[in-house]
Amino acid sequence: MVNVAILGFGTVGSGVAEVLTKNSGVIGQRVNELIRLKYILDVRDFPDSPYQGCFVKDFSVIENDPEVDVVVETIGGARIALEFTRRALTAGKSVVSSNKELVATHGYELLQLAQEHGVSYLFEASVGGGIPILRPLTACLAANELDQVTGILNGTTNYILTRMIKAGLTFDQALEEAQANGYAEKDPTADVDGHDACRKICILAALSFGQHVYPDQVPTEGIRGVTLADVAYADSCGYKIKLLGRCIREPEGKVCAFVAPHLVEGSNPLAGVEDVFNAIAVTGNAVGDVMFYGRGAGKLPTASAVVADVIDIAKDKARCRYNPWGPGSKDLVVSPDQLTSRWYVRARASMDEARLACGELQPLARSGAPVGEVAFLTAPMTQPQLMERLKGMEVCSLFRVL
Amino acid sequence: MVNVAILGFGTVGSGVAEVLTKNSGVIGQRVNELIRLKYILDVRDFPDSPYQGCFVKDFSVIENDPEVDVVVETIGGARIALEFTRRALTAGKSVVSSNKELVATHGYELLQLAQEHGVSYLFEASVGGGIPILRPLTACLAANELDQVTGILNGTTNYILTRMIKAGLTFDQALEEAQANGYAEKDPTADVDGHDACRKICILAALSFGQHVYPDQVPTEGIRGVTLADVAYADSCGYKIKLLGRCIREPEGKVCAFVAPHLVEGSNPLAGVEDVFNAIAVTGNAVGDVMFYGRGAGKLPTASAVVADVIDIAKDKARCRYNPWGPGSKDLVVSPDQLTSRWYVRARASMDEARLACGELQPLARSGAPVGEVAFLTAPMTQPQLMERLKGMEVCSLFRVL
Numbered sequence: 152m153v154n155v156a157i158l159g160f161g162t163v164g165s166g167v168a169e170v171l172t173k174n175s176g177v178i179g180q181r182v183n184e185l186i187r188l189k190y191i192l193d194v195r196d197f198p199d200s201p202y203q204g205c206f207v208k209d210f211s212v213i214e215n216d217p218e219v220d221v222v223v224e225t226i227g228g229a230r231i232a233l234e235f236t237r238r239a240l241t242a243g244k245s246v247v248s249s250n251k252e253l254v255a256t257h258g259y260e261l262l263q264l265a266q267e268h269g270v271s272y273l274f275e276a277s278v279g280g281g282i283p284i285l286r287p288l289t290a291c292l293a294a295n296e297l298d299q300v301t302g303i304l305n306g307t308t309n310y311i312l313t314r315m316i317k318a319g320l321t322f323d324q325a326l327e328e329a330q331a332n333g334y335a336e337k338d339p340t341a342d343v344d345g346h347d348a349c350r351k352i353c354i355l356a357a358l359s360f361g362q363h364v365y366p367d368q369v370p371t372e373g374i375r376g377v378t379l380a381d382v383a384y385a386d387s388c389g390y391k392i393k394l395l396g397r398c399i400r401e402p403e404g405k406v407c408a409f410v411a412p413h414l415v416e417g418s419n420p421l422a423g424v425e426d427v428f429n430a431i432a433v434t435g436n437a438v439g440d441v442m443f444y445g446r447g448a449g450k451l452p453t454a455s456a457v458v459a460d461v462i463d464i465a466k467d468k469a470r471c472r473y474n475p476w477g478p479g480s481k482d483l484v485v486s487p488d489q490l491t492s493r494w495y496v497r498a499r500a501s502m503d504e505a506r507l508a509c510g511e512l513q514p515l516a517r518s519g520a521p522v523g524e525v526a527f528l529t530a531p532m533t534q535p536q537l538m539e540r541l542k543g544m545e546v547c548s549l550f551r552v553l
Numbered sequence: 554m555v556n557v558a559i560l561g562f563g564t565v566g567s568g569v570a571e572v573l574t575k576n577s578g579v580i581g582q583r584v585n586e587l588i589r590l591k592y593i594l595d596v597r598d599f600p601d602s603p604y605q606g607c608f609v610k611d612f613s614v615i616e617n618d619p620e621v622d623v624v625v626e627t628i629g630g631a632r633i634a635l636e637f638t639r640r641a642l643t644a645g646k647s648v649v650s651s652n653k654e655l656v657a658t659h660g661y662e663l664l665q666l667a668q669e670h671g672v673s674y675l676f677e678a679s680v681g682g683g684i685p686i687l688r689p690l691t692a693c694l695a696a697n698e699l700d701q702v703t704g705i706l707n708g709t710t711n712y713i714l715t716r717m718i719k720a721g722l723t724f725d726q727a728l729e730e731a732q733a734n735g736y737a738e739k740d741p742t743a744d745v746d747g748h749d750a751c752r753k754i755c756i757l758a759a760l761s762f763g764q765h766v767y768p769d770q771v772p773t774e775g776i777r778g779v780t781l782a783d784v785a786y787a788d789s790c791g792y793k794i795k796l797l798g799r800c801i802r803e804p805e806g807k808v809c810a811f812v813a814p815h816l817v818e819g820s821n822p823l824a825g826v827e828d829v830f831n832a833i834a835v836t837g838n839a840v841g842d843v844m845f846y847g848r849g850a851g852k853l854p855t856a857s858a859v860v861a862d863v864i865d866i867a868k869d870k871a872r873c874r875y876n877p878w879g880p881g882s883k884d885l886v887v888s889p890d891q892l893t894s895r896w897y898v899r900a901r902a903s904m905d906e907a908r909l910a911c912g913e914l915q916p917l918a919r920s921g922a923p924v925g926e927v928a929f930l931t932a933p934m935t936q937p938q939l940m941e942r943l944k945g946m947e948v949c950s951l952f953r954v955l
Contacts, residue, residue, distance in 0.1 A: 291677065443845060
């Protein structure tokens with residue numbers, strides 16, 4: 152018997168309870184041990200819930216119950232969740248989490264704590280929702296030196312961009328629609344400004360390169376600056392605008408990581424990832440390019456990943472599983488400034504001025520462009536080189552080309 | 554120390570030796586044990602190989618060396634490979650294989666043998682080359698009741714179809730080009746007639762549904778019947794023709810599995826999978842749709858998957874890993890005849906005759922169509938229902954719509 156306690160009965164927590172219950176038959180075929188939901192911690196009352204006997208309001212009941220093997224943390228945030236995770240690991244309980252903020256900011260400490268107490272700390276659901284990505288990255292691609300990871304890591308922004316591209320909605324209209332459909336929060340900052348994608352690329356970077364990359368080390372730009380004009384120019388040359396989280400292996404063990412809108416070529420599989428779907432492309436020196444695709448959020452997809460971690464632990468309670476990484480450091484992360492790429496530029500200028508400034512370029516056109524607007528793709532260069540060339544020009548939009 | 558013996562120094566076997574050597578640094582960071590290549594079995598001589606000290610010609614040297622922990626079988630086929638795999642497992646050695654034919658035909662027996670001898674039998678590389686698919690399917694999606702798996706499982710046929718679609722080559726021209734590029738064998742039967750995809754869908758079905766599905770239970774149609782006319786009609790309605798291996802969970806524990814060309818809608822991520830790339834889409838009752846994408850063949854991608862299995866074993870030699878499945882049975886597999894879908898039909902008839910026969914349909918057009926040719930998409934129905942309606946009509950092509 153493996154006893155599970157769920158912390159937080161919100162969307163993900165209730166999804167975990169549902170999957171454990173609804174799929175108990177098929178789960179039972181895959182694990183010899185019975186998995187039993189013993190506690191659900193929540194400050195609220197749920198008088199109509201089918202899990203009546205499970206609810207507790209005091210974490211110490213779970214902490215002090217030696218029968219509890221696995222604590223599922225779906226509270227979110229990095230305050231109470233941090234405290235309860237520390238206490239659960241210290242009490243010798245494995246912890247499974249969907250909390251990207253907590254893992255991205257305190258992952259190193261919590262993995263160390265799990266190791267000290269001989270338990271597991273797993274968080275497959277923290278990146279890509281239900282998409283299997285962290286275990287494939289660390290187990291299935293273990294024979295590879297990983298070169299880079301590039302992901303569409305946030306469903307809300309991908310939905311907004313898709314609606315701008317396919318339905319011609321403005322950013323504000325698309326955001327409003329996303330909120331009406333439950334794909335965006337009332338306060339959409341964490342998604343729209345790229346913070347959510349930033350946390351996820353931190354976790355992917357840590358697992359890929361073995362050192363903690365902290366969110367405040369990752370330059371992060373969201374999608375508020377993407378306009379329908381940019382969407383139209385991108386479309387004119389067969390590109391789609393996507394918000395990408397990227398991490399790249401650099402010489403001497405360093406890492407480059409950032410989040411920003413990119414122009415992605417239509418033939419790249421990432422360009423076809425639409426609506427709330429996520430996808431993560433990984434390049435390894437043996438496997439080449441592989442990509443993982445699916446729903447990056449949602450009650451049951453996220454619960455699918457959480458319960459997979461619980462099953463992994465239940466298969467062999469005595470074995471502790473975690474993929475520890477190093478503490479990271481201030482000078483681990485190098486700026487994307489040194490990264491050469493082509494650029495998309497939209498500016499108030501003439502094409503002659505643009506050519507004079509940038510040399511060889513690919514001019515773009517769109518119908519309805521106002522007089523004095525110019526857009527083009529540059530030759531490959533770094534951002535400082537580009538900024539030097541664009542000096543004095545009134546730049547409206549500036550995105551990397553993947 | 555974990556000692557490895559490679560059986561067969563062909564493309565995959567030499568790739569495994571290369572990855573173990575070239576990536577020993579990063580592999581060493583992921584496994585505490587040193588992984589050492591001790592033997593390579595091959596009947597041929599390789600006087601210029603850097604692995605001089607490793608070559609043996611007699612399998613019993615490997616079988617009788619108690620130091621050998623893992624045998625990597627990359628011989629292919631189901632004769633010598635079967636004998637050596639049986640003997641290795643019986644000698645208490647774990648076996649890692651890239652051999653889809655062997656797993657698809659003898660997987661049940663070999664998994665039983667591994668279990669009896671307390672060793673592992675792993676074959677991640679047997680499906681999708683370097684794409685992580687079998688471990689994600691069994692571990693990361695373990696919380697799901699799996700509903701179906703749909704895959705572009707053969708790179709050769711996908712390359713041929715891509716060249717027909719994008720360059721307008723005929724099947725014969727595209728096959729010739731694939732052979733010239735090393736993407737197709739001199740005798741292309743196994744790929745072009747769907748046998749390779751059939752073996753892979755058998756393995757996916759067994760892992761998804763827990764019972765061995767044998768290749769001779771799986772109706773298999775290759776791509777020889779796909780013409781440029783079909784490609785043009787499919788394009789006219791936004792579809793791509795893809796060779797799909799499919800397995801579907803049916804009531805009462807039964808399974809439907811088959812391989813056939815399909816029309817795939819442009820918005821489906823499988824439609825964008827081009828050239829030699831493979832992709833496998835999986836539908837689970839919690840996760841929804843997820844897809845895995847990458848190179849389905851090739852020396853280093855396949856070696857990446859093989860070495861991942863070796864690393865998995867090396868991490869904990871004492872633990873035996875395999876995902877056993879049941880023996881299957883004659884009546885496990887139900888015919889795709891009962892599966893309802895829309896159909897693409899190209900025939901010698903008039904549109905009036907087609908409407909009279911099939912009722913509601915979506916007519917298709919292509920430039921240059923000869924007089925008397927008609928093509929259309931039907932309403933959803935089973936194949937027997939369709940055949941009844943098409944009685945007396947001269948049908949040229951008939952493919953399911955996914």
